[in-house]
Amino acid sequence: MQPDPFKRLEARTLVVRQSNIDTDQIIPARFLTTTTREGLGANAFYDWRYTADDQPKNASPFPVAGAGDRQVLVAGPNFGCGSSREHAPWALLDYGFRAVVSSDIADIFKSNSLKNGLLPVEVDAETHAALLERPGVAIAIDLEECTLTTEDGIEARFAVEPFARRCLLDGVDPLGHILAHDAQIAEYEAAA
Template sequence: MQPEPFTRLEAYSLVLPQSNIDTDQIIPARFLTTTSREGLGKGAFYDWRYTGDDVPKNATPFPVEGAGERKILVAGANFGCGSSREHAPWALLDYGFRAVISSDIADIFKSNALKNGLLPVEIDRTTHAKLMEQPGIRIVIDLERCLIETEHGLRAEFAVEPFARRCLLDGVDPLGHILAQESAIAAFEDAR
């Protein structure tokens, strides 16, 4: 399943200042007994959003109905650490996020996010610290130029692995890319 192309996103931020937000926070393991990738938004940050019995918490940064216009999650360092569950980006996308900004995003989460059109944006610590102090501001993320800009004039460049960037901008299919190398794979197997 190809994600929707991602070129430019203009949206508002939702800030989680905590560091080391792990994939068990993003979606608790009890939501993983599914054979589908649909509808996981209900489990996104579930224990931050609800008490045990589906009653929304009063003090939570997360709107009950979904991210709405706050499609950009700004989070503390080492975001997405922990398990390899791709349910984490699936849940964040289904809840309504399209991008995560941090100073440092865990490897497997980053790889999973890119494959699903949730843009992981790693920026310098100074700009990151400033973004964390300004929840709800308007941010433009430009994947063509690899640049973020805020309504108050903050700017930061970011790097995205070039192939993943091409997949998002041009709709290149990574599996198709590997399948196109069938003869090289067959030759590799024969040579062993």
């Protein structure tokens, strides 16, 4: 399944201030029994959203029905640490998030996210602190310009590895990018 093209996202934020949110908190290991993406959003942050007897927790910042218009997760530093699992970005995407913003996002999580259509946005500490204090703020993330702006005046730039950025803009994963150049590859091979 190819990701949707990501050029500009206008949404609201869902803020979770906790630091060191690991991939087992994002999608608990007991839900890793599938190799498909569909339905994983129901289990995103499951232990934060539900009690041991599967009842919704009233204090959870995560709506039971999904992200809705809060498609940007603003999280504490060291987001996505822990074991490497593509299920984590799959679960976040299926839940309804299109981007994660933090001052520090774990490298393996960042790589898995970029390959699967979820945009990890690392911002400076000052911008991060300001976003953590503004749950629900309207935000615009422009991947073409690599800028983040809010309705109340926050502006920041961010960096994305160029090949990953190109894939996100085109709405393809790395394999999809290669397949899009199939004719040129065949032409090159024929000439060799």
